[in-house]
Amino acid sequence: MSEDERLSGIQTPTALSGAGILDDITEWLRWYSVYPDEHCAPTYALWLAHTHASVAFYVSPRIIFSSPEPGSGKTRDLELGALLAHNPRLTISASTAAIYRRISAALEDELLPPTFFYDEVDAIFGRGASPQSEDLRALLNAGYKRGATVDRCEGDAKNMKVREFPVFAPAALAGLAGNMPATITTRAVTIHKRKRAPGEKVHPFRERDAETEAKTMREDLAEWIGSVTDQLATARPEMPHGVEDRPAEVWEALLAIADAAGGHWPETARAACRHFVLDTEPAEQSLGVQLLADCRTIIGRRDRATTEELILELRKIDESPWGDMHGKQIDARRLAQMLKPYRVRSKTIKLPGGGTAKGYIVDGEGGFSDSWRRYLPSNPSIGVTSVTAVTSQVSTVTDKSEVTDDA
Incomplete structure (x- = not known):
């Protein structure tokens, strides 16, 4: 498919539905990135949609892109996601103090927290138990649930005050396989990327072109999600048989969005859920x-x-x-x-x-x-x-x- 043919197939804003928006995003993701199976791009599309209504859900599932070797497209996936997510923040080595201050600043202006895209996290967690890695791990774990906060002292010694910082925010992570703490992977959907085979091609990524293409989709996604936020907040989506406890918690937001979108999405999302939860070998056993x-x-x-x-x-x-x-x-x-x-x-x-x-x-x-x-x-x-x-x-x-x- 040529680029003109691809773009001509995207629906006009007046004809868009939730299913149509998610279809366009899925196709667009596959235009720039190769995924290991059919379930990955739809799952990522649902995850990006949830960032526009994260406070409607009890938890914000993490999404992880891992690979055994560099050059497998993990960073590209974060870059693509940052063009579609709500208030994206792409970072490599930001301190945890800076992150929860960013969250606080965003919540002062609007109801939704920013979306964080952490690249090269293996460089942090691969170092072992360091103060930086432990702080980031604790922040990602606590920030998974709505309403989570951390207490920090501010001011000089004479005027020290305790301030409560919110830490709930969507987060996507990318890094080499094997260095991600289990406390994070159990709160996430993990997409195991691979290097592209000789016959696998993607469209050349030019940020300005991709940003132009993504703008309308991002705006339509935000508008549609905004129209169904109340529905999402009260949704209790039915889980595939065998999906319960923490995995059910992780998938609740994604399945709720799929049900609201309609069309093939309820079944597509549950097929992806079964694949990631029931049909995939566990990441790394302790x-x-x-x-x-x-x-x-x-x-x-x-x-x-x-x-x-x-x-x-x-x-x-x-x-x-x-x-x-x-x-x-x-x-x-x-x-x-x-x-x-x-x-x-x-x-x-x-x-x-x-x-x-x-x-x-x-x-x-x-x-x-x-x-x-x-x-x-x-x-x-x-x-x-x-x-x-x-x-x-x-x-x-x-x-x-x-x-x-x-x-």
Whole structure:
């Protein structure tokens, strides 16, 4: 499609509906950026729409653009979004103090907070726990919910006063994969960008041309959203089956906007929701959750396993961290330390031959079953994938008298 053909297909302002506006924005995003699947551009269009009515919602979901390597189009997506969002602020290394002062200043002039586009956030969060990264993480986490504030002291030592700063504001982030805190990713829709393949082409981006193209769409979007804001504030969109808790919270604003737009958008948005929430592999599991999952695989359908067996089998798992944890293999002490926060504790268990050994049980106090139920997906059809000499020594009986707590 030529540029003239594309522009001629955009509807006139008098004919625009919510669905038409979102369609135009989706097409425009795809004109300048390549996305990994069909769900990404519509989701981004819905997210940009929500910035024009963010105070109508209890939460403002974050949207993240990540990639394994630079040059995958993440910055371009932020630039495109900044041309369509409400009161955009594109930033790389602004201090958190500057950010919440910007929010306060914006709210003094209008009801809506600005929209922040953070680029190269991997450079901040990749440094580890620094005051700057922790402040930004706390701001992004707190600013996810409407009404959130932070208290800061202002003035000199003699006239010090506490001022309450609002921090609720939409935020889009871009950075290299692997450096984003889980407390942020669980509050976000993450689009995993890739470098364009040789046959994938995009239209050359010239900011002045793109700004001219986006102006009418942005104005129409703001006008339409303004006309349905009251409807959005009271909306309770139906979630796809299986989407609940935090993911439902993240998607509520996007689905509400899709329902208000009508046309194909209610189904398009729910298909995207199912894709990002139910059909996509979880971003990065914490080491603790990965350990719980690997222990479940090793134990299989049995009711217990010795500590020695778990350690030996964990070390054998390919592409796992257990064989090299900062130069050391996982041992009994480290295993116990990592499982303790999940209330899983080692016990003395009886073996078939009459002896005893340190190990872990599945059911009962201190067993795995509760943590597996809370932190892992429904128990799959699992079986023991490897059996060691130690495995055969473990009793499969469930007599609780054969298990004693460690002293």
